[in-house]
């Protein structure tokens with residue numbers, strides 16, 4: 001069979017992520033379908049950030065598959081190539097670590113991220129701030145929502161400067177800090 005074009009790989013990634021996340025929900029009161037989040041990220045990158053690099057958009061669609069499902073980096077590499085797998089690896093937390101360590105490591109790793117991973121991370125934090133502001137995880141106190149905003153800002157402030165437009169989108173989301 002002919003190897004799929006780069007454009008069609010984006011749809012392959014959407015179908016792959018939708019399947020992998022099929023039994024998961026976000027933490028908001030409505031328990032939104034999980035796939036809405038990776039789609040929101042890719043949309044932010046493409047529509048608000050003007051990002052056209054398909055490997056970045058594919059990495060955005062796949063960014064939570066290893067962290068939150070049984071997907072392996074090897075699976076991603078075989079289907080989408082080493083560059084996409086590397087970007088996903090850069091934005092994947094080590095789930096064997098305790099939560100406070102994972103949060104601290106995100107801040108420490110941010111300055112060393114590649115451009116592709118930094119774009120995905122920036123869109124991820126923007127999307128999550130929008131969610132915490134308007135559809136927060138069930139049961140989060142005001143203090144906890146504020147702490148999340150401050151931590152996300154620390155991570156984003158450490159990222160290399162990869163997109164003025166996306167940084168402006170993040171700052172706009174941050175301005176809605178509860």
Ligand code: NDP
Nearest residue numbers: 026027028099100103128131132135136137141143144147
């Ligand atoms: P997180 O704080 O990591 O939960 C937020 C993550 O959940 C997001 O980064 C996002 O990750 C995902 N998510 C899913 N649905 C939503 C949504 N609707 N809105 C925003 N994000 C969503 O996880 P934990 O619940 O495990 O919290 C752990 C930390 O919280 C600890 O480090 C602790 O310090 C702190 N904490 C604070 C408390 C307080 O009251 N101040 C109480 C308890 C803990 P992704 O994009 O990867 O899916």
Ligand code: ZN
Nearest residue numbers: 037063064124
């Ligand atoms: Zn995410």
